[in-house]
Amino acid sequence: MIDGLGLESVYGETLGRIKGQGGAKAELGIAALMWISYSERPLKADELCHALAVEIGSPNLNTDNVPSIGIVLTCCQGLVAVDKEASTVRLIHFTLQGYLRARPELFGTVHSTMAETCLSYLNSQQVRALSTSPAPDLQGTPFLEYSSLYWGVHAKEDLSDCAKLLASKLFDDYDSHISIRTFLKAQEGWSYGIDFDKPHLMSGLHCASLFGIAEIVSGLIEVEGCDINQRDCVDHTPLVWAAFRGHERVVEILLKRGDVDPDKPGELGQTPLWGAAWNGDERMMKMLLERDEVNPDKADNNGRTPLWCASLKGHEGVVKMLLERDEVNPDKPDSGGETPLLDAALNGHAGVVKMLLERDEVNPDQADNEGRTPLWFASLQGREGVVKMLLERDEVNPDKPGNEGRTPLSCASLIGHEGVVKMLLKQDGVNPDQADNEGRTPLWCASLKGHEGVVKMLLERDEVNPEQPDNDGETPLLEAAANGHQGVVKMLLERDGVNPDHADNGGRTPLCCASCSGHEGVVKMLLERDGVKPDLADNKGQTPLCCASGGGHEGVVKMLLERDGVNPNLADNNGRTPLWCASCGGHEGVVKMLLERHEVNPEQPDNDGETPLLEAAANGHQGVVKMLLERDGVNPVKIPEGSIPDR
Numbered sequence: 001m002i003d004g005l006g007l008e009s010v011y012g013e014t015l016g017r018i019k020g021q022g023g024a025k026a027e028l029g030i031a032a033l034m035w036i037s038y039s040e041r042p043l044k045a046d047e048l049c050h051a052l053a054v055e056i057g058s059p060n061l062n063t064d065n066v067p068s069i070g071i072v073l074t075c076c077q078g079l080v081a082v083d084k085e086a087s088t089v090r091l092i093h094f095t096l097q098g099y100l101r102a103r104p105e106l107f108g109t110v111h112s113t114m115a116e117t118c119l120s121y122l123n124s125q126q127v128r129a130l131s132t133s134p135a136p137d138l139q140g141t142p143f144l145e146y147s148s149l150y151w152g153v154h155a156k157e158d159l160s161d162c163a164k165l166l167a168s169k170l171f172d173d174y175d176s177h178i179s180i181r182t183f184l185k186a187q188e189g190w191s192y193g194i195d196f197d198k199p200h201l202m203s204g205l206h207c208a209s210l211f212g213i214a215e216i217v218s219g220l221i222e223v224e225g226c227d228i229n230q231r232d233c234v235d236h237t238p239l240v241w242a243a244f245r246g247h248e249r250v251v252e253i254l255l256k257r258g259d260v261d262p263d264k265p266g267e268l269g270q271t272p273l274w275g276a277a278w279n280g281d282e283r284m285m286k287m288l289l290e291r292d293e294v295n296p297d298k299a300d301n302n303g304r305t306p307l308w309c310a311s312l313k314g315h316e317g318v319v320k321m322l323l324e325r326d327e328v329n330p331d332k333p334d335s336g337g338e339t340p341l342l343d344a345a346l347n348g349h350a351g352v353v354k355m356l357l358e359r360d361e362v363n364p365d366q367a368d369n370e371g372r373t374p375l376w377f378a379s380l381q382g383r384e385g386v387v388k389m390l391l392e393r394d395e396v397n398p399d400k401p402g403n404e405g406r407t408p409l410s411c412a413s414l415i416g417h418e419g420v421v422k423m424l425l426k427q428d429g430v431n432p433d434q435a436d437n438e439g440r441t442p443l444w445c446a447s448l449k450g451h452e453g454v455v456k457m458l459l460e461r462d463e464v465n466p467e468q469p470d471n472d473g474e475t476p477l478l479e480a481a482a483n484g485h486q487g488v489v490k491m492l493l494e495r496d497g498v499n500p501d502h503a504d505n506g507g508r509t510p511l512c513c514a515s516c517s518g519h520e521g522v523v524k525m526l527l528e529r530d531g532v533k534p535d536l537a538d539n540k541g542q543t544p545l546c547c548a549s550g551g552g553h554e555g556v557v558k559m560l561l562e563r564d565g566v567n568p569n570l571a572d573n574n575g576r577t578p579l580w581c582a583s584c585g586g587h588e589g590v591v592k593m594l595l596e597r598h599e600v601n602p603e604q605p606d607n608d609g610e611t612p613l614l615e616a617a618a619n620g621h622q623g624v625v626k627m628l629l630e631r632d633g634v635n636p637v638k639i640p641e642g643s644i645p646d647r
Contacts, residue, residue, distance in 0.1 A: 007093065007095055007096075007099075008099060011079070011096060011099050014077050014078065014079055015079075015106070017077045018030060018033075018075065018076065018077050018079075021075065021077075025074075025075045026075075028052060028067060028071070028072065028075045029072075029075035029076045029077065030106065030107065031052055032048060032052060032072050032075065032076050032080060032089075033076060033079065033080070033091075033100060033106075033107075034100075034106075034107040034110055034113070034114075035048055035051055035052070035114070036048070036080060036089055036090065036091055037091070037096075037097050037100045037101060038101075038107075038110050038111070038114065039114075039146070039150075040146075040149075040150045040153055040154075041146075041150075042083075042086065042088035042089070042090060043088060043089055043146065044087050044088050044089070044142065045069040045082055045087060045088070045089055046069075046142040047142050047143050047145075047146055048069070048072065048089050049066050049067055049068070049069055049072060050066055050121075050141075050142050050143040051117055051121075051143050051146075052066075052067060052072065053065035053066040053067065054117045054120050054121050054143075055120070056113075056116045056117060056120045056162065057116075057120055057162065057166070058120060058124070059123070059124060059125055060124060060125055060126070061121070061124045061125075061126045061127075061141075063140075069082060069089070072089075078092060079091060079092050079096060080092065109158060109160065110158070111154040111155070111157035111158035112154070112155075112158040112159065112160035112162070112163055114154040115151050115152075115154035115155035115157075115158070115159070115160070115163045115166075116160060116162050116163050116166060117147075118143075118146070118147035118150065118151035118154065119147070119151050119155075119163060119166035119167055119169075119170060120166060121141075121143050121144070121147045122144075122147050122148065122151065122170055122177070122179050123166055123169050123170055126140070126141065127141055127144060127178060127179070128177070128178075130144075130178040131178075144178065144179070144182055145182055145186065147179065148178075148179035148180075148182040148183045148186075149182070149183055149186055151167075152207065152208070152210070152211025152212075152213060153211065155167065155211065155213050155216075156211055156212050156213050159213060159215055159216070164215065164216060164219075167204075167208070167213075167216055168204075168219075170204070171203075171204025171207070171220075174202065174203065174204050174207065175199075175200060175201055175202070175203070180201050180202050180207075181196060181201070183202075183207075184196075184201065184202070184233065194233050194234060195233065196233075198233050200230075200232070200233070201232060201233040202232040202233060203230060203232065203238075204216075204220055205217065205220045205221065205226065205228070205230075205238045206230075206232045206236065206237075206238050206241055208220060208238075208250075209238035209239070209241045209242040209245075209247070209250050209254070210241040210242075210245060211245075211247075212242065212245055212246075212247030212249070212250050213250075214247070214249040214250050214253055217238070217242075217250050217253050217254070218253055221253070221254070221257060228254065228257055228259060228260050229259070229260065229261045229264055231264075231266070234266070234267045235265075235266050235267045236266035236267055237261070237264050237266060237272075238250075238254060239251065239254045239255075239260060239261075239262065239264070239272045240264070240265070240266035240270070240271070240272050240275060241266075242254060242272075243272035243273070243275035243276050243281075243284060243288070244266075244270075244272075244275035244278070244279070246279050246281055246284070248281065248283055248284050248287075251272070251276075251284055251287060251288075252287060255287055255288070255291065261293065262288055262291045262293055262294050263291075263293050263294045263295055263298065265298070265300070268300050268301045268302070269299070269300040269301035269302075270300045271294075271295075271298055271300075271306075272288055272294075273285065273288045273289070273294055273295075273296065273298070273306050274298070274300060274304075274305075274306050274309060276288060276306075276318075277306035277307070277309045277310040277315070277318050277322070278309045278310075278313060280310065280313060280315030280317070280318055281318075282315075282317045282318055282321065285318055285321055285322075286321070289321065289325070295327065296322055296325045296327055296328050297325075297327050297328045297329055297332065299332070299334070302334055302335050302336075303332075303333065303334035303335040303336075304334045305328070305329075305332055305334075305340075306318075306322060307319065307322045307323070307328055307329075307330065307332070307340050308332070308334055308338075308339075308340045308343065310322060310340075310352075311340035311341070311343050311344040311349065311352050311356065312340075312343040312344070312346075312347060313347075313349075314344065314347060314348075314349035314351070314352055315352075316349075316351045316352055316355070319340075319352050319355055319356075320355060323355060323356075323359065329361070330356055330359045330361055330362050331359075331361050331362045331363055331366065333366070333368070336368055336369050336370075337367065337368035337369035337370070338368045339362075339363075339366050339368075339374075340352075340356060341353065341356045341357070341362055341364065341366070341374050342366070342368060342372075342373070342374045342377060344356060344374075344386075345374035345375070345377050345378040345383065345386045345390065346374075346377035346378065346380075346381060346383075347381075347383075348378070348381060348383035348385070348386055349386075350383075350385040350386055350389070353374075353386050353389055353390075354389060357389060357390075357393065363395065364390055364393045364395055364396050365393075365395050365396045365397055365400065367400070367402070370402055370403050370404075371400075371401065371402040371403035371404075372402040372403075373396075373397075373400055373402075373408075374386075374390055375387065375390045375391070375396055375397075375398065375400070375408050376400070376402055376406075376407075376408050376411060378390060378408075378420075379408035379409070379411045379412040379417065379420050379424065380408075380411035380412065380414075380415060381415075381417075382412065382415060382417035382419070382420055383420075384417075384419045384420055384423070387408075387420050387423055387424075388423065391423060391424075391427060397429070398424055398427040398429060398430050399427075399429050399430045399431055399434065401434070401436065404436055404437050404438075405435070405436035405437035405438075406436040406437075406440075407430075407431075407434050407436075407442070408420075408424055409421065409424045409425070409430055409432065409434070409442045410434070410436055410440070410441070410442045410445055412424060412442075412454075413442035413443070413445045413446040413451065413454050413458070414442075414445035414446070414448070414449060415449075415451075416446065416449060416451035416453070416454055417454075418451075418453045418454055418457070421442075421454050421457055421458075422457060425457060425458075425461065431463065432458055432461045432463055432464050433461075433463050433464045433465055433468065435468070435470070438470055438471050438472075439468075439469065439470035439471040439472075440470045441464070441465075441468055441470075441476075442454075442458055442464075443455065443458045443459070443464055443465075443466065443468070443476050444468070444470055444474075444475075444476045444479060446458060446476075446488075447476035447477070447479045447480040447485065447488050447492070448476075448479040448480070448483065449483075449485075450480065450483060450484075450485030450487070450488055451488075452485075452487040452488055452491070455476075455488050455491055455492075456491060459491060459492075459495065466492055466495045466497065466498050467497060467498055467499065467502065469502070469504065472504055472505050472506075473503070473504035473505035473506075474504045475502050475504075475510075476488075476492060477489065477492045477493070477498060477500065477502065477510050478502065478504060478508070478509070478510045478513055480492060480510075480522075481510035481511070481513050481514040481519065481522045481526065482510070482513035482514065482516075482517060482519075483517070483519075484514070484517060484519035484521070484522055485522075486519075486521045486522055486525065489510075489522050489525055489526075490525060493525060493526075493529060500526055500529045500531070500532050501531065501532055501533055501536060503536070503538070506538055506539050506540075507537070507538035507539035507540075508538045509533075509536055509538075509544075510522075510526055511523065511526045511527070511532060511534065511536070511544050512536070512538055512542070512543070512544045512547055514526060514544075514556075515544035515545070515547045515548040515551075515553065515556050515560070516544075516547035516548070516550075516551060517551070517553075518548065518551055518552075518553030518555070518556055519556075520553075520555040520556055520559070523544075523556050523559055523560075524559060527559060527560075527563060533565070534560055534563045534565060534566050535565055535566045535567055535570065537570070537572070540572055540573050540574075541571070541572035541573035541574070542572045543566075543567075543570055543572075543578075544556075544560055545557065545560045545561070545566055545567075545568060545570070545578045546570070546572055546576070546577070546578045546581055548560060548578075548590075549578035549579070549581045549582040549587070549590050549594065550578075550581035550582065550584070550585055551585070551587075552582065552585055552587035552589070552590055553590075554587075554589045554590055554593070557578075557590050557593055557594075558593060561593060561594075561597065567599070568594055568597045568599055568600050569597075569599050569600050569601055569604065571604070571606070574606055574607050574608075575604075575605065575606035575607035575608075576606045577600070577601070577604050577612075578590075578594055578600075579591065579594045579595070579600055579601075579602060579604070579612050580604070580606055580610075580611075580612045580615060582594060582612075582624075583612035583613070583615050583616040583621070583624050583628065584612075584615040584616070584619060585619075585621075586616065586619060586620075586621030586623070586624055587624075588621075588623045588624055588627070591612075591624050591627055591628075592627060595627060595628075595631060602628055602631045602633070602634050603633060603634055603635065611635075612624075612628060613625065613628045613629070613634055613635075613636065616628060
């Protein structure tokens with residue numbers, strides 16, 4: 001095994017061999033390593049080959065220069081491989097990228113070279129000639145997408161004079177260039193709403209601001225006729241793009257222009273300040289807030305203010321800056337009724353919650369349109385520190401339900417947040433047995449999910465009814481049994497007054513539900529309880545044995561068959577016996593156990609006249625068919641022709 005130092009030695013020797021090839025081969029190998037090491041995403045093989053063929057500054061793409069991927073791999077002397085599944089090229093080992101990036105002298109001016117290559121490709125006659133119709137033929141230009149999406153990323157890292165000239169050329173007719181459409185279509189989340197028939201999609205200034213290329217922005221805003229407040233196809237101004245992408249230097253340059261509108265919103269009504277607040281960029285916030293025209297409380301189309309955004313994201317410094325402004329309403333809800341406090345509580349941003357609670361205008365119990373309070377959300381998410389702060393406020397109702405009737409305690413119980421449950425149970429006014437609109441109590445919720453610690457705390461409260469069913473008649477025990485939560489089942493069975501045979505509205509008992517799901521441990525516990533009827537059928541006539549047989553749960557079937565009082569041949573309302581169900585599902589082990597019981601009629605049909613043999617044959621279960629045919633008295637006549645195996 002080669003260690004880190006050993007790998008470095010191997011890499012060094014291999015690079016020596018690459019350079020030792022001399023001439024074009026050496027240049028090709030080094031260039032390929034550069035692109036693979038510094039590209040913004042993995043390159044496909046044809047993308048890499050076309051990138052390597054570009055002659056910077058040339059107006060034409062010479063396809064004769066495009067190397068085959070085989071030649072590229074040879075020139076790289078084994079340091080590069082092709083991922084066959086993704087068709088992308090990669091370095092042979094993950095440590096190689098770190099090795100290469102630690103030696104920038106290998107490649108020279110990496111990012112400026114990559115930017116110049118991308119821009120030369122985009123400026124070529126072949127690319128410029130491409131149609132901007134909805135479905136242009138891009139077969140011959142595989143490097144188009146990468147160049148369109150990432151030339152600006154590389155240019156921002158290192159902008160050369162050559163790249164500036166090439167960018168200027170690209171921007172000459174940017175609106176009609178295929179690259180702008182390629183770029184826009186690749187933007188997830190908003191490209192679907194773009195009208196590509198608009199006469200103006202995006203200017204060079206928008207593009208440079210989006211990428212954050214300050215030097216190009218400085219030059220473009222000095223061009224005569226430049227409209228610094230122009231909106232592009234998604235209604236963004238250059239300032240909005242720069243703010244949302246966090247390009248402080250570009251924001252600073254744009255704000256120095258006296259004719260810039262620093263408060264002009266973009267898509268969805270979001271202003272530059274909104275974008276800075278979302279990103280938590282305090283320096284940019286300071287620049288924008290120094291402008292008198294900027295409204296620090298301006299909401300977007302969904303009613304979300306910069307303070308709302310910063311609170312949601314937990315940007316304490318930004319929240320502090322905004323709360324110092326008299327114009328800012330610290331309790332302003334969005335269109336869904338969610339306040340800054342609610343969203344800070346939801347996401348557990350304790351520092352922001354503390355700042356907001358110190359404001360007199362803030363209502364700590366303000367609910368959203370669904371009736372959910374900050375405490376409700378903090379309890380649901382298990383934000384113990386936030387819950388503690390909220391419970392210390394007299395105005396907060398610790399038992400306030402949402403519109404669906406679910407209380408903070410129910411929320412915390414459902415998710416299993418023991419610390420929150422403990423705090424809430426100590427509060428006066430909290431009803432530990434309060435059911436929601438579906439009749440589900442905190443105990444019901446905790447039992448459903450198997451949260452033993454929460455169940456234990458709730459069962460210690462005298463007010464809690466351990467048998468209280470929901471609107472469907474399902475008790476906590478039934479839910480715990482159905483989901484195989486043995487620890488919870490054990491605790492509930494130890495409580496006086498709990499009926500282990502309590503059926504829901506469909507007549508299903510805890511034993512029936514546990515049997516259907518094959519929870520052997522739960523079935524064993526229930527069968528050990530005196531009074532449990534092991535053959536009690538639900539409203540469809542299905543017994544625990546019938547359910548277990550249909551599911552192929554051999555361990556459960558074995559336990560049930562060992563119990564007195566279980567009829568192994570009892571049919572449901574459709575006439576389907578346990579054997580019929582097991583045969584239909586092809587469960588050979590269950591069929592074998594049932595056929596060993598003399599009470600079982602292997603020929604008993606259902607209400608449609610279909611026998612176990614017919615069901616097994618129809619579903620292609622040869623093993624079951626063979627077992628049934630070996631039983632005396634089984635008539636194979638009704639079997640579909642060709643489905644009977646050799647006897």
